[in-house]
Amino acid sequence: MSDAYIYDAVRSPRGKGRPDGSLHEVTSVALGKQMLNAIKDRSGLDGHAVEDVIWGNATQAMEQGGCLARTTVLASDLDERIPGLSINRFCASGMEAVNLAANQVKGGAGDAYIAGGVECMSRVPMGSDGAAVAVDPTVAIDKYFVPQGISADIIATEYGFSRDDVDAFAVESQKRAAEAWEDRRFDKSIITIRDVNGLPILDHDEYMRPGTDMQALGSLKASFKDMGEVMPGFDNVAKLKYPHLDRINHVHHAGNSSGIVDGSAAVLIGNKEFGEKYGLKPRARIRATAKIGTDPTIMLTGPVPATERILATSGMSISDIDLFEVNEAFSSVVLRFMQAFDVDHSKLNVNGGAIAMGHPLGASGAIIIGTLLDELERRGLGTGLATLCVASGMGAATIIERM
Numbered sequence: 001m002s003d004a005y006i007y008d009a010v011r012s013p014r015g016k017g018r019p020d021g022s023l024h025e026v027t028s029v030a031l032g033k034q035m036l037n038a039i040k041d042r043s044g045l046d047g048h049a050v051e052d053v054i055w056g057n058a059t060q061a062m063e064q065g066g067c068l069a070r071t072t073v074l075a076s077d078l079d080e081r082i083p084g085l086s087i088n089r090f091c092a093s094g095m096e097a098v099n100l101a102a103n104q105v106k107g108g109a110g111d112a113y114i115a116g117g118v119e120c121m122s123r124v125p126m127g128s129d130g131a132a133v134a135v136d137p138t139v140a141i142d143k144y145f146v147p148q149g150i151s152a153d154i155i156a157t158e159y160g161f162s163r164d165d166v167d168a169f170a171v172e173s174q175k176r177a178a179e180a181w182e183d184r185r186f187d188k189s190i191i192t193i194r195d196v197n198g199l200p201i202l203d204h205d206e207y208m209r210p211g212t213d214m215q216a217l218g219s220l221k222a223s224f225k226d227m228g229e230v231m232p233g234f235d236n237v238a239k240l241k242y243p244h245l246d247r248i249n250h251v252h253h254a255g256n257s258s259g260i261v262d263g264s265a266a267v268l269i270g271n272k273e274f275g276e277k278y279g280l281k282p283r284a285r286i287r288a289t290a291k292i293g294t295d296p297t298i299m300l301t302g303p304v305p306a307t308e309r310i311l312a313t314s315g316m317s318i319s320d321i322d323l324f325e326v327n328e329a330f331s332s333v334v335l336r337f338m339q340a341f342d343v344d345h346s347k348l349n350v351n352g353g354a355i356a357m358g359h360p361l362g363a364s365g366a367i368i369i370g371t372l373l374d375e376l377e378r379r380g381l382g383t384g385l386a387t388l389c390v391a392s393g394m395g396a397a398t399i400i401e402r403m
Contacts, residue, residue, distance in 0.1 A: 096291065
């Protein structure tokens with residue numbers, strides 16, 4: 001088997017996922033093509049340079065429907081002989097695209113791939129695809145479906161995280177993100193997004209609120225309390241599944257949950273021969289990948305079993321990992337990860353995360369792999385693990401080793 005290497009990683013700034021956000025007028029195709037063009041130009045690719053483009057996207061409807069990957073290739077400067085594959089593993093779509101590409105390279109199915117994803121949440125709202133897991137009663141009732149925010153509150157209740165705990169984590173995420181931007185730690189990967197006339201639209205993550213403090217968050221109402229306790233009463237559904245819980249402690253709100261944003265990211269993955277052909281130096285080796293299914297009600301605990309699996313299959317232990325990126329879907333998700341593995345916060349999400357900068361669903365997995373790689377290089381460290389929780393009860397993980 002060949003080794004699979006990361007040769008480059010780029011991402012867009014994350015725009016507010018609302019009609020007043022800077023990227024609202026940029027379509028999913030237009031945003032994604034700028035990532036593909038950046039990879040092509042930065043690496044000097046020509047012709048049928050890569051086997052395929054594997055593109056993650058969580059809400060495959062409207063302009064994100066069809067084979068978005070192929071459409072994005074055709075809109076880009078890549079050769080039309082390069083096909084495209086769209087995949088959906090909800091929040092881990094971008095990571096799964098990278099992992100799938102890496103395993104294709106390892107298995108000899110092509111020398112190189114571009115993998116990543118996109119989500120324009122201001123243009124294609126979350127849930128607009130009418131996902132069956134939430135609306136089909138033959139699944140939702142039998143599996144005790146609850147919305148993700150309720151799941152996050154169940155985690156907080158089950159594992160003992162208070163409102164102060166989740167708020168303090170969110171404040172720290174904002175602080176770290178602001179420091180990272182001030183220190184220009186994202187410069188290597190960020191691609192300025194331009195309009196149809198080539199004029200710059202956005203060159204920074206615009207969702208951040210660097211002035212956030214405990215007092216500001218303390219004034220926010222718990223977002224999922226009413227849907228849990230009043231109508232439609234999802235707390236009762238949760239207690240049918242987990243009768244040992246007397247009540248659900250609703251602690252999450254807009255300030256300690258991931259931001260709804262627009263964004264895209266791409267990673268160039270190839271074998272040794274590909275790098276030699278284009279004169280590229282590998283930045284990291286993809287050492288291991290993993291995915292797993294978990295309890296679909298509590299839903300968001302996937303980073304723990306996914307990490308257990310990837311460590312077991314790679315013959316590693318948690319102490320072998322120098323840095324961690326755990327997607328900040330909600331504060332309790334990351335707090336549970338740190339609790340389960342006794343990971344010090346000084347090694348995890350050191351530049352903030354999705355609570356501060358946003359979570360463009362189909363792109364986030366690729367974003368955190370690139371962020372992890374940049375930080376391993378900046379600190380001169382060796383090994384990093386990235387992982388995400390996934391809607392409907394799944395988890396995914398990737399271990400990279402800096403070259």
